[in-house]
Amino acid sequence: MWWDEQNEETRDNYRRMVDEGRLEFIGGGWSMNDEASAHYTAIIDNMSWGWKFLEDTFGTCGRPKIGWQIDPFGHSREQAAIFAEMGMDGLFFARLDYRDKTKRKNEQTMEMLWRANPRLGAKSEIFTGALYNHYSPPPGFCFDLLCSDVIIDNPNSPDYNVISKVSDLIKWAEDEAKAFKTNHVMITMGNDFNYQDAHVWYKNLDKLIRYVNAEQASGSRVNLFYSTPSCYLKGLNDAGVTWPTKTDDFFPYASDPHAYWTGYFISRPTFKGYIRSSNAMLQAVKQMSSLAPAAGSLEAELNLMREALGINQHHDAVTGTAKQHVTDDYYRILHNANVAGWKIFEAAANSASAVNGAPKLAYSPCPRLNISECAFTESTTSGNFIITVYNPLGRPQSPLIVFPVVALENGSPPTYVITDPEGNTVPHDVFPLPQPILVLPGRNSNAEYQVHFVARDLPPVGFASYHVSVSTARKNRVKREVKLKVNRSKKQGFVFENDFYVITLDSATGHVSSIERKDQPGISASVRQEFMFYNGMRGFNQNFSDRASGAYIFRPESQAPLTMRDQLDVSFVAGDVLTEIRAYTEDWASHVIRFRSDSEVLESEWIAGPIPIDDGVGKELISRFVTDIRNGAKFYTDSNGKLTEPRTRDYRPTFELGDDTEAVSRNYYPVLSRSYIRDEDQSDPNLSRQLTILTDRAQGGGSIVDGALELMVHRRLLYDDAFGVGEALNESAFGTGLVARGLHKFILTSVSNAAKLYRAEEVKDIMRPLYAFAPTSLSAKKWLTGYATKVSALKAPLPENVNLMTLEPWRDGRLLMRLEHMFEPGEDAVLSNSAPIELLDILAAPVLSIRETDLSGSQVAPVKMKWDYEGKADKEDESLNDDIEKGVITLRPSEIRTFVVTLA
């Protein structure tokens, strides 16, 4: 916006300073994204879109070389890998655990070589520095309207202070130098909201530099000058130092003994869910815009989505740490982005189905399906409509398609005949909606039922359309919700099963008690899922121990969660497509355990809230799975949804945790996508059990006691934690606490089989099918001949371990394409091998040109600095026998490769 408003003179000045290196862009993402709650696909999009603007506006010199994550509250290995793979030379940040920081200062390891993904060698290595003094100026040197320091060099002034200021600064520089290996000292001069009147800063800095350097005549060794992070980094690179290395991450961040910044992993679950679904939509519509010219022409709509998702990755956006009115604005932005996305969907869907000039369909999306509300399907009680589904995944997938429907005057919903793209009738169920949905505050719907069916084997990167014929001719045979008689005297459990699992419920309480694999002999576990909650600490943040649990900080009042009702209200609905066990713990905590007859993946669709606060205490709701898995304090979480981080309870790889009363929050880690525990004894991986839980949004959790894995799903708090929001995280809507609904997929399987399942499943959450509804007057038969009902951009599906991560319009008609190896080294016996693909055999359209770029898709290949570090191998990085121009590409495990391609 600022740039747009400048005149040419200012722009020329600015460009010249950029060209001369006097002004450099650092970071350069559309926003400075969070590292705990942002998905790696979203981070890469955010960075690339920002960089594209810089490169398009300022040319080569506009390209950042420095990752500048000075404010995010902890740092992920995946973020480091992304920066490295974008070709950055260095990464600086401010926030790391206070004990880690002290140790690193003492040992001169504040600066290090972060080997983010050793399998990829130098490609994913980045020099990383922790800032000495947050990102603030030294105390006494904040020269801004918002602070009150000033250098007064008029000796007649009673406030004349230049002598003491100079000696303070020199002392500061000397002290800081002790914490670092080289004689270069970076002094950050700025802060949040500073430089609104930049002159105040520069006037004082000019004085400071002049007077400090004048001391050199008296022997001072401090030479102060305006610099840039790149200049500083060059100083370090020239210094010939062998740097220490780092291979884990910087989570969780604790700023003092009672301030673990682990609450924001979960804060604002509906907002985090909306960002996640919007990000999924962005991935799909980028593909559509790339492949369907009618969609590609909606460039403004696509850019709106890109920018909306970019800003929502901000470290005070997706984190849930903005004030309510700011968050409301983020929602608005996301909403507009979704509206734009559906326009692209409609254009692409019509392109895809167009045959012989058939009339275009008018699509109605149902964006409130998350609360089982859909104006279109609720009002369509007769006639026909089309459901068109887009599958962004590079392989077929078979999602459940759902739509809510109302009862007619005869008390029954209409009947439906669903016809698939080949003309086959598709089986479906009509289920009554769960009770908590019917009473959901703010739901503007009369639907009491939902229809669901499986859209089987959707074409990869393509559309499939289903024809639905609606009739009121006869009563619908709605599946009945059957109440289970929970009774303490009963000994037998309630048993449910599908092709893969036997699930037993404790007849005394209604809780799940065990899960057994039918197809994997010996894989069986006692499993009890339970909703529990922590009381959020109340406090006024007057000292460390008075810290409240708040938007940033998770601080429970006790270190054991509080239990809820032991005896649940449990019922089940059994259908042709799936079975649901519906377990109600309290008004504000329930879930539906859903299992499809054909699926190895179980679902817990939870409904959380309104969290009661009548007792004046905020609460933080968890879903805890307690098993007999002997995980020996170890558990695993993801890094922005991609890499896997091994975790050990009460342990940090690089420093001593020491005494600490925060036994729960210190063991909370971000969970973007997956968390799992497994038997420590893996002498036979086929008999070791692994319970994996996949999330549909950014959450957090851990294994707080052995055998257990918990995820927090919602939090509502009444006190601010005094780290900047200035409001309590007390989300309300429609006169009561906010209700969130979300999905945990969970899988019990052998360790050897686990990655194959969860990697395949979690990619479907990002590459979510999109579907919308359109009325048609055609019968199924006429529709099948009048429209193309199934199209794909691929001639063949991608291999099981490769993901078409990105396909989007880029510059001058070319597309940006990213291919991703979905497995980490060693994760799967087969699928973790390098994946060679021949692109020309996969893409349906002829490839006219293809060029590999760095991860950002920038036009110029980066020349990265080289660093010596401890344990550096002599050998060069491996060479691959690729022939990129012919589309012969090898993906190493977990590798992402980025190309600019032109398709015919």
Added chain:
Amino acid sequence: MWWDEQNEETRDNYRRMVDEGRLEFIGGGWSMNDEASAHYTAIIDNMSWGWKFLEDTFGTCGRPKIGWQIDPFGHSREQAAIFAEMGMDGLFFARLDYRDKTKRKNEQTMEMLWRANPRLGAKSEIFTGALYNHYSPPPGFCFDLLCSDVIIDNPNSPDYNVISKVSDLIKWAEDEAKAFKTNHVMITMGNDFNYQDAHVWYKNLDKLIRYVNAEQASGSRVNLFYSTPSCYLKGLNDAGVTWPTKTDDFFPYASDPHAYWTGYFISRPTFKGYIRSSNAMLQAVKQMSSLAPAAGSLEAELNLMREALGINQHHDAVTGTAKQHVTDDYYRILHNANVAGWKIFEAAANSASAVNGAPKLAYSPCPRLNISECAFTESTTSGNFIITVYNPLGRPQSPLIVFPVVALENGSPPTYVITDPEGNTVPHDVFPLPQPILVLPGRNSNAEYQVHFVARDLPPVGFASYHVSVSTARKNRVKREVKLKVNRSKKQGFVFENDFYVITLDSATGHVSSIERKDQPGISASVRQEFMFYNGMRGFNQNFSDRASGAYIFRPESQAPLTMRDQLDVSFVAGDVLTEIRAYTEDWASHVIRFRSDSEVLESEWIAGPIPIDDGVGKELISRFVTDIRNGAKFYTDSNGKLTEPRTRDYRPTFELGDDTEAVSRNYYPVLSRSYIRDEDQSDPNLSRQLTILTDRAQGGGSIVDGALELMVHRRLLYDDAFGVGEALNESAFGTGLVARGLHKFILTSVSNAAKLYRAEEVKDIMRPLYAFAPTSLSAKKWLTGYATKVSALKAPLPENVNLMTLEPWRDGRLLMRLEHMFEPGEDAVLSNSAPIELLDILAAPVLSIRETDLSGSQVAPVKMKWDYEGKADKEDESLNDDIEKGVITLRPSEIRTFVVTLA
């Protein structure tokens, strides 16, 4: 400071804008002075010194044409007169009584011709405008870092608001126009502390102007443009309107029914006292710098004083409405100014006394004589010293010279022989100090006595030196403090008298009960002086009636003052020079009634504080004189110490007071110098009585009940009044409440004789003698021959009604001289006549050149706008038969005339 720091390019740009009239200086004083608590001599100095800088820096175009008193809390007639006499064309301010403002808006009399001193005609008339909306932008148009309005003209923004902003502004302009006579509308765009980042303002104003004016195409009559007060005023002057007139003042200012801004008249009495004495010193040292080259070379010292006094006239300085730490800085500035002033004194005194190369004297001033502390006289217990006194008055005066002394080991102070400039021994007294002084917190003195004598007939505008010989040879005959036996059964009063008065004390209580003129038969009054206090209203300013009494606001909890002890501790000390009656009411309220044997002026030297606050209630201490004078609700106060304002209780000349519960504070007026009541029946002015009270600092008060006249002397409050200080006015020092000591002079006389006395007396408070001490080894005899002991700059004293108000170094070796007629028309039968003087017969030094200027002393004669107003006389202003080059000058009553002169 800003100007000093700019480079030549910026200065050139700035000068060009000034020359083109695009940027104009308004106001232009060294500070925007207060109008209630600033003495007219200080106001004129403040304005003239600011203007001199502007004229010296920017030439003719730097000269302000507009008085800009937008923030002061009420407006004086004298201020208007000063601006008019400086040649200004207009005066704008924001604050006037809310009822007055409403009435003026309704009647289109917001703009008027203020005839500040009708006797002087056009010379003292100024066009005056009250601003429509304080000095703030219209609501919704504050475009500054400190506020949050903004014009957003990007139609894609969700906050796009330019359409509503434009219509709001047009509506505002149309509404405002209804309150004014012409079709010119001034919209103020700024506020306190605004424009720190000016760009934010201008960017939005540019947009506003563009979009508002674009509406003219659709018929809007609003044309918005950047303007200056002078351009606006020209618009009004060209409009051909006959304006209403104003002849009273705008005091007191009430902003709502419970917010009378009358507390600041008195707030911080010691600070106000220090400013007053420093101002007096400035007047004297300006003379010395003009007359003694050795003093004149101390230009930096003189400028330090000028600037210190200038800034201390600010409407949040002398008013007592700055925070404590800011006030502390004002004290620091004044202290430095006084130190500088004493340097000038020393240089001038040594010049004046230099004979035959006698060694210079090393002078010690005693700046803490206000608390009877003087390191020099306390430590000089033997030998000789000189007291050199400077008399800045253009006539002889005979002040009391005082110095504190200690007791020696024999229990007695030393004995003193004081020799006057002619060699005569001068009678003196040694009095014990009053008890409250001996226990004064923070007093760093062992002195228990003070010596005083009359320095009789000091030479006008000159020095006189007294020789003091100190000896311990015999015990000093200290005058004894005699306790009066107050007894309810007694009927007889205690009677004291001098040449002019008989004062009787009530033997039952110790209070003064009557005063009788011995020399004026029939002039006698019952008079009771009493200390009383108001409890300051406690409140949190959540609404009008919750308003606290604070630094600005005087709001007593009840409308009758609370009485203190009825029976006083009274004693007296009778000396050869004077008699003191010492009356102690409470620890925190006492006074000394002092009368010299030869004086028509009585003194009440009050000591107030530490005001007790143990009961959680702030208190406001008054000295009330209750008499049998039948004043019929009328009383008189001064206008900045010069013009006299008639007041009537519960009445305003220009609007209805209406219902109002603030019966006391609405009748408080500023008293800079004099207040009086007189018998309403003046059929024989020689028999009508007048009680006049003169103050030594800015105070406030009124005649709250008939026959009474009260002045508030001190206030200590525990709540802020929420008008900007943000602190309660709870002055403390040395661990307790601040103690103030000050002087009320009071005169009982006939109406016909009153002005002659009070005018002669009050000028002595501004033209205070200055004296300092220097050791000498010479005997009185040798000293009389070795030094000049008496010098004067005048050949003859000025007439009784003329004051040499100003004599100070100005430009290029020339002096600025102001002559002032001290009497208003009709004030005195004789002295109120025009005063012709022949300057060459008065000044001792030959006059080489003389040129009259406007009141500011600027180099270019102003060309003032002419205005039509209601009741304007046809005749021209009177012409005077002056011959200025020959020093023949006529001063009309109350007139000040200003000259630039060169003396040989």
